[in-house]
Amino acid sequence: MSQALMDAPAQAVVTAAEFWDQDPEYQDLLLNLINIHVVSELYGGDIFEASILRAPTAEFKMRMARTVMEEYGHHLRYRKLMEELGLDWQEYARSKGHLSTFDTPMESWADQAVFLAILDRAAAHQFRHFVQCRYEPFRQAAQDTLKEEYGHVGLGMDAVKALLQTDQGRAQVEHALHKWLPVGLQSFGADASKKNERYRHFGIKQDTNENMRAIYWEQVRAFVTEDWGFALPEDYTQIWNPQGQQDTDRAY
Numbered sequence: 051m052s053q054a055l056m057d058a059p060a061q062a063v064v065t066a067a068e069f070w071d072q073d074p075e076y077q078d079l080l081l082n083l084i085n086i087h088v089v090s091e092l093y094g095g096d097i098f099e100a101s102i103l104r105a106p107t108a109e110f111k112m113r114m115a116r117t118v119m120e121e122y123g124h125h126l127r128y129r130k131l132m133e134e135l136g137l138d139w140q141e142y143a144r145s146k147g148h149l150s151t152f153d154t155p156m157e158s159w160a161d162q163a164v165f166l167a168i169l170d171r172a173a174a175h176q177f178r179h180f181v182q183c184r185y186e187p188f189r190q191a192a193q194d195t196l197k198e199e200y201g202h203v204g205l206g207m208d209a210v211k212a213l214l215q216t217d218q219g220r221a222q223v224e225h226a227l228h229k230w231l232p233v234g235l236q237s238f239g240a241d242a243s244k245k246n247e248r249y250r251h252f253g254i255k256q257d258t259n260e261n262m263r264a265i266y267w268e269q270v271r272a273f274v275t276e277d278w279g280f281a282l283p284e285d286y287t288q289i290w291n292p293q294g295q296q297d298t299d300r301a302y
């Protein structure tokens with residue numbers, strides 16, 4: 051660990067001007083997270099775009115359009131963090147990929163609705179940690195993004211509620227749920243993750259992947275079983291098994 055970081059009081063803020071004085075490992079971990087968002091928010095915007103026309107009403111189309119706009123805004127927000135450090139975001143991004151969350155295709159309005167309710171919620175669980183990190187530009191970006199992600203989750207919840215009004219919509223939601231739940235669980239990264247241990251060491255995250263996943267599951271399971279009326283096992287490993295999940299640059 052660099053002298054600068056060791057001497058700093060626990061909550062001292064790191065500015066962009068001080069970034070390159072930090073421990074190289076700290077720089078690398080933060081850049082990895084910033085890059086994940088530079089790449090994935092742009093990719094997410096592109097994937098979500100088709101859902102504007104798929105939305106069933108003008109109100110939902112408008113809210114979906116705003117969501118797409120905000121995803122592109124997130125891309126630009128994290129890109130600015132790269133640029134203010136003098137980095138070429140495209141060059142950096144070429145060595146990595148988008149989040150594996152986006153490997154599953156988005157095929158219908160029900161897919162989009164459940165994705166927002168389940169996956170944007172998983173993203174919000176990550177941002178709740180990032181808002182406490184010491185690197186001021188990233189903390190501020192996470193704060194601004196978190197507010198908008200809550201809005202996306204709200205749109206997803208409203209869209210699902212509307213779909214649940216008909217038998218056909220209900221069947222579509224159930225199908226989408228089985229498709230996205232494993233993706234949501236997987237998005238927290240590997241159990242006993244070395245990378246997570248380093249994130250916690252530097253105060254970028256405050257909890258283990260397995261604890262974050264357990265808290266997420268408890269929340270999702272509560273509204274899916276109580277409000278949506280679909281049965282789910284108490285134990286998420288019956289839906290998705292963390293065995294075999296490895297640390298990668300494409301996951302948290």
Ligand SMILES: [Fe+2]
Binds near residue numbers: 091094120121124199
């Ligand atoms: Fe986003």
Ligand SMILES: [Fe+2]
Binds near residue numbers: 121170198199202
């Ligand atoms: Fe979002």
